[in-house]
Amino acid sequence: MFVSYKWLQDYVDLSGVSADELAEKITKSGIEVEGVEVLNEGITGVVVGHVVERVQHPNADKLSKCQVDIGQGEPVQIICGAPNVAQGQKVAVATVGAVLPGNFKIKKAKLRGEESNGMICSLTELGMEAKIVPKEYSEGIFVFPQDAEVGADAIALLNRNDEVLELGLTPNRADCLSMLGVAYEVAAILGRDVKLPEIELQPVKEKATDYITVKVEANEDNPLYAAKVIKNVKIGPAPLWMQTRLMSAGIRPHNNVVDITNYILLEYGQPLHAFDYDRLGSKEILVRRAQDGEKFTTLDDVERTLTSDHLVITNGTEPVALAGVMGGANSEVTSDTTTVLLEAAYFTGGTVRKASKDHGLRSEASARFEKGVDPNRVRAAGERAAYLMAKYAGGEVLEDASVVDTLTVEPAVVSITLEKINSVIGTNLTVEEVEAIFERLQFAVTSEEETITVTAPTRRGDIKIEEDLIEEVARLYGYDNIPKTLPIGSATPGKLSQYQDKRRIVRQYLEGAGLYQAVTYSLTSEEKAAQFALEKRDFIRLAMPMSEDRSILRLSIMPQLMEVLKYNSARQNDSLAVYETGAVFLANGNEVLPEEQEHLAGAITGLWHSHSWQGEKKAVDFYVLKGILEGLFAKLGLTESVTYVQAKVDNMHPGRTAEIHLHGERIGFVGQVHPTMQKELDLKDTYVFELSLKAILEEATAPLRYSGIPRFPSITRDIALVVDKETVAGVLQDIIQTAGGKLLKEVTVFDLYEGERMEEGKKSIAYSLKYMDPERTLTDEEVTKVHTQVLEALKEKAGAVLRG
Amino acid sequence: MQERLKELQQEAIQSIEQSSSLKELNDIRVAYLGKKGPITEVLRGMGKLSAEERPIMGALANEVREAIATILEAKQKDLEEAAVLEKLASESIDVTLPGRPVKVGNHHPLTRIIEEIEDLFIGMGYQVAEGPEVEQDYYNFEALNLPKGHPARDMQDSFYITDEILLRTHTSPVQARTMEKNQGKGPIKIICPGKVYRRDNDDATHSHQFMQIEGLVVGENIRMSDLHGTLEIFAKKMFGEDREIRLRPSFFPFTEPSVEMDISCMICGGNGCNVCKKTGWIEILGAGMVHPNVLEMAGYDSKKYTGFAFGMGPERIAMLKYGVDDIRHFYTNDVRFLKQYSKHE
The missing domain is CATH 3.30.930.10 (Bira Bifunctional Protein; Domain 2)
Structure with missing residues (x-):
């Protein structure tokens, strides 16, 4: 979520708190601010200019020679390469001496022999990403509304003198996918109030219910659907401030009606959809599961094959929208639209997730439905959008709305003892301190003795159990303020197995x-x-x-x-x-x-x-x-x-x-x-x-035992044996060891010969045998006796003879 | 006769002093002191002397003989010493030539990090627990408060073998298994290192296989402040006593409240550099108080028992600590890479 620092001030007083300070505070109390972007960083000297004359460049087909009034006396001559530059336009002019992103300095220049004193700018040249620039200006310069004042700071007019906080939201904090949600969070952190947006509807004396009826078959997936009707809208650009706010949040402006739905999506976190009422083809909205194999063309002109897992909005027969994901090409608002059907609905997360995943359509809208919107804000969002359509698209809002509402909204009520809070966190807070924290969050709170009961607003669907309350207390108290202790209790042995x-x-x-x-x-x-x-x-x-x-x-x-x-x-x-x-x-x-x-x-x-x-x-x-x-x-x-x-x-x-x-x-x-x-x-x-x-x-290892150091000398006898080539040393070693008994302490191979001096098929292998008795000195006769046994065994069992 | 003896003594001493080898010296010995030598000859002529003169001459002859022998011995010692020195001089070697190399290998850097962390926690009374790398869905997800259909357990992100069996995506199932084995009793203090797997494409910062170390403490009256204190000790022992720590609220399905811990950047000391993305802080681990659902599922009464858990990635720690720029180095096993981790710090 991208949060404009300036826009946020509509809802919370941020005086005395810079964008960077705010980012630090938000991060430390629960939502990681991944970055703060200064929108006008590295830009100076861009003003509003009036193109008083535009003629073809005498030496270049694709260039225009313009005389531009920049509010400094005589108009200046500027050569412009944009295809859409025209006489009478109000444009953004980087004057001589101006600096654009990338440390691009504007100087006096001669272009194909004609003097140029500055540059008329496109939005990308002013540092905006191409994907958020309105389509009509994507190939050329940006044109201001006619009321833009010549010589004024163009960057301010474009709302680029702003900073944008990028919030990295964890799945439990979907409430901050809206400016209002962020406002509540910031208000709690700063201990200030939230100011809600205005809705001043003056409906005309006609009823929406006469224009449209709403039926919902798939009630579990769509427990709330409200349709409002706005007549006589004039499709055109949205006001510049609204367009710039959308762009700051990463959304490309289209036209006033679509922009208003997107603006409300950002403001309330509630996705809305505007249909062209006249293109619906009926006076009915029916919400149902799609049939397996049903075809539907979304407004990106892709034909999609649906299954019964997908929820569709229909005109009674044909789908007109894939619920919560994308509208249909058949009912899309166009420049000819005069009557708008405005949908404000609650679709469940699972349904939308399935559809957006199956069709690879992740959008700002689907993301919000997937994570769960505030059920109590659905209708208000629709009302506010209708109000803005009346104000900025010249529409007339019809009375009431056609509504199906079976959504039961019960805020979570959770009780917890002070003792529990303090024992889990490791603090010594008082009831008053805890209550104050919940009041800052605008959670209803009561207490009896040391039991605190909190009613969490529906926008905070993540608050369900005691531990959720503990987390709210801990984070607003400040994690860093929690003491540092070590576990106490019975000792545990720390040891490798x-x-x-x-x-x-x-x-x-x-x-x-x-x-x-x-x-x-x-x-x-x-x-x-x-x-x-x-x-x-x-x-x-x-x-x-x-x-x-x-x-x-x-x-x-x-x-x-x-x-x-x-x-x-x-x-x-x-x-x-x-x-x-x-x-x-x-x-x-x-x-x-x-x-x-x-x-x-x-x-x-x-x-x-x-x-x-x-x-x-x-x-x-x-x-x-x-x-x-x-x-x-x-x-x-x-x-x-x-x-x-x-x-x-x-x-x-x-x-x-x-x-x-x-x-x-x-x-x-x-x-x-x-x-x-x-x-x-x-x-x-x-x-x-x-x-x-x-x-x-x-394998169990035998315990280590000291075995005594021999006090008596050993006697060594070396033997060279001739054996068949196939006889392996391991076998000979076993024979020697067995025959040698307990007096034989060590057997070592010290030579192996398989060369030509041996008889065909034979090899010679030599061993050194060490005899010893730990209790006394051995006599030569005793050794000879055992050694003879060894030689006999070798001859008998392996056909080994002493090498002559 | 007396004069003759004096003369002989003079002569002999002169010859000894002029001699330059042991052989020459020996010849002198034989020549003067031998049985056929001049002194013996002089003594033989003593028969002609009177009884009074004989003992006087005898004493004199012995005196001369001894004087020659003494000087001869001294000279012999000198010559012997010179010979030894000469021999040693001829034996000298070039001590600056390289020695015979001793073949020694060393730990893989990840093992090095893991053992360092293990030892640190063993010192605080923890045991090392291990578990299977191929795991049941139940232990990997469900027992950790990630029921089926939970968005955080997308099939796309895990290597499943069957619907119920997968390669573990974290070492947390070891915690679930350990708790289950302890049958609702405390205290538990374990550290669980091991390999884990995620469905990622391998690149400089992602690896489909990597290491994780998690810790778990369960007992009566385990507090978040205990987690705070434990993590601070870990950070200072692992990254240096002058490191600061910062806790931030976060979200994990298996802990509530959840925490992420940053340490002050060890590269710039907190002033801001490229490693810490100019923030002065580096994210090092996730932690939190064990979610009551997790305790209950493992058979613990969450009214009586509380616990904390933390988890971190040895690759990330190694990359920060040693300045390694590509996670794939850990699995390529280029010996030029492996060799760099032999030095004891």
Whole structure:
């Protein structure tokens, strides 16, 4: 809502309060003023001029040579390019020395050899937006009414010496979609009175009811419809002050009748509609739901197909307006109109919202109906419009109105105790102070003991319950005046849950290990949704996605991390390590919520390490990433519970991928991205993992216990084994560990050889075994005994022999 | 004989002083003090001396021997020290060459903001509550006083999956769920961070996915003044002790009265700049007293219990705090962007 500071003074005395001060006060007490526009900012030296002579420019077809009286002695010569400039006009002249918006300075000039002393201005040149300039002046200069005084300040005459407050209204404050509503708000803030607009009807001795009958079939959607009739109107421009007020509010002037309905819309917040009575084709108004498939051409000349959801105003048979949204081309007021049928009605929000949305017709009128107009102001708005039509369009208003009124208007009566107000806000207000606040708002208020009863006027439909009253008290008392305290009551422990705490540990660990945290989108494309998924489930698809790329909830984080690698690689960052924690979404059928499983995924690509001047360079490989995971599992106390099993996973290298098992259950994978995909994404060798973070964080961690520092020396035996190439280290390790029993403290792989010096199909793998007894020093014989058992077990279970 | 000894001492000392290496020195040692050396030879000739002269000469010979040995030792020490210094000099390196880089990653800026806020409120006795990102219409809207048909819940603005299931549009459903779980009992003090989704086209200031953090306090006798005090602590801890706060009335369906909080602009200190659009104030969060309908729907007696709630956007806070100019940076994960958030403040 745009509020003219000057116009507002019709209703509230604003003396001593500048527009900026007012904006600040309004903002602090409830309605955000998003900006204050100074309409004449950067404009000086524009006066009313009289075009005393206009002739064709001798050297240019499209220019006129004008002699313009600007009230400073002799007329001055001005060259003008506007097609509509004519002798006798009163126009806005930017005189020599004037400044126009954009710091455009007017100087003496010669145009095609002819002297020009100033510029005749269009409204856009004076800083107005093209969309609010009246159509007849949109291609040329603006022309003042003949009574404009030569030499007068043209900017003042155009009401541009004004400031406009732009209100950002929340949905509950639809009452401020009108100048009167804003006036009540401002009056409450300033503690001043509201002056209502005048209505002095002098009807002619004819009755509107003889001209028109009104019937309403759809009473629920339209509980009030009042039709007034105004005869003998003369269609012409509205008075300049009215046109300029409309323009300040962002509405383009048309003609006096239409402008008056728009003026009332702004003044009362009540949309009205003017029909050309003679074009209605009947003496009847029937309001009903449209029939499915019914056609209707709105006054923007678009044919619309209606449904039974839409409410129409008809002449008994044909629609003449889409209720509350837009009138029809068939009954529109034109320059020939002489009798006006003026509609003032109450349409319910839902009906209008549906129609305006279905037809893409959001207008100043529909917006007000949608949010709810004041039921008590409907009739008054019609009366005031009729009065203005009599005054400014020469019309004769007929007595009464044809009315259907089943609207029951009961103002909300709400009671509240003083104690409640003070305990919710945290203040110590008295009954008198609270009453004073409601009186400022012009709410009827009574009190008995400490119970305060408030009757909210119908313009404030948002006041319904105690809390609404508390808000009114709080905001007019001033939010900033509310004390600053902290909650009192029983103490609550502030602490992360174990899960949340461990998740932070995981992040810190991975970052310490060199990975950056990424955050990616949960929505992905059909193609990517299926990639790398640990579990195959049905896709969870949005009903109305914005694009195919973001239409399905992810089943895996990995495709998004691949995107991150691709993006960075394409920008010369091809050595990269990233991770992400976040939910993946596993469908559980259509009608229930999906399972949201928190996953952890990581990816490393390119060089893991390089220190160029020392000639060190190390590309990422499987064991770099596995080492990071092993460290993570150790941190979470899961080393003993996790195993790695060679496996094939979609989009992964078939020979370089392992499933990660927790207590034998698959919870994730680690390995190299399939070379085909690496190539598609233009990545260097890339190793990735993804696992269920939920699974590893929900695992109970054994309490930390001190285990003593060994006091006796250990004995180490190294062995090099020859085994089949297919025998994996994990199996050998298990055999050694089992056979070694409790004296075997540590088993480490220290060499792997698969070269040509080995027999075909064999490899050599070397282990270092550390034996120790925490209670005493082991003898050589004791170690040899256990070690022999280990070697025998290796031979028996894995066919491993010592390398000769 | 006596003279010969004196001569030898002179000679030896001269040689020692002139020697320049440990080897040379050793040769001198062997030459003068060795078994075949001249002093030993002199002593061998002592047999010819009288019994009176012998001890005198013996003492003298030992004196000479000791004098030579002492000087020799001192010289040896000097030469050894010089050798060490020479070795160290040859080992010197260029300390200005760069060190071996340590690979370290860091938090995503949004996580950084979220954890900072979490920790701040944990310190004030709050717990961190989380909930599903795919939500029932009931928890996302209805339980928050947004019944079906409410203008603020336009289908166009939310990602629905079915008529009853959607991607949550805010983290408020976590509040509704937490209250329901507490079965009408207080106190509740929670902070709810998480991802939320809206049907927006991605551009510099909009993102179809973004983060939100909300807080909720429910208890007996929770006052608006408690909200005021809490928000002030938050603003000062998060944005600096010299920040001022300003509360403005606003409207949210789930709170009444509703509040918007501005902080004095951290860029210009309140004098007016482009960031605060010349107002000196920056809008930072929405808040209010929990609407009685919301309390009642979650099973709380709104006559007995009151509460306050607040909500804010980590992206907006990060953009203001770090001067980030495009919200899409948070989701593109350009490593040149991510790397900038390693420094501890």
